[in-house]
Amino acid sequence: MSRPTPALDGAVEARAQLPEDAQVDFDRLVHGVLAGRQSALGPALRSQLPGTGGVRWLHAEGVSPTARPSVLTAAQWSSLYETWQATQRAPRAGGRSEGHGPRADSRHGHAPGAQAAPRWF
DSSP: OOOOOGGGHHHHHHHHTSOGGGHHHHHHHHHHHHSSSOOSHHHHHHTTSOTTHHHHHHHHHTOOTTSOGGGOOHHHHHHHHHHHHHHHHSOOGGGOSSSSSOOOBTTTTBOTTOOOOOOOO
16 A cells, blocks of 8 residues: 655645545545645635635644645645635636626627617718
C-alpha cells in the first residue's frame, strides 16, 4: 500500500473526519487547490473562494498567501472546507447558480428587450 505524499497528510486526515457523502465535495476542493498552475495558496484559493474570501480565510488562519498547500494542517483543511461549503450555498446574483447575469441577445447585438432605432432615411 502506498502512502500519500506528505503534502496531502493534512488533507487526508481532514477527509477521514468527514461523513462519507461530504468526501466527494472535499476531494473537489483539494483538487481545485492543488491543480492550479501556482503552487502558492493565495492564487489557488482565488479560484475556489469568491471575491476576497480566500484572502480573508488565509488571514483568519494565520497562513501566508505565498505558503504551499503542504503547510495546511487537518484543522485548516477542515476550516477551508467549511468556508468553501458556505460560499457554494450562498445565493448568486439574479437567482442564477452560475454566470454573471443576463447576457446580450446576439441576434441583434443589444441587451434583451432593447432594439436599435430604425433608420427611415
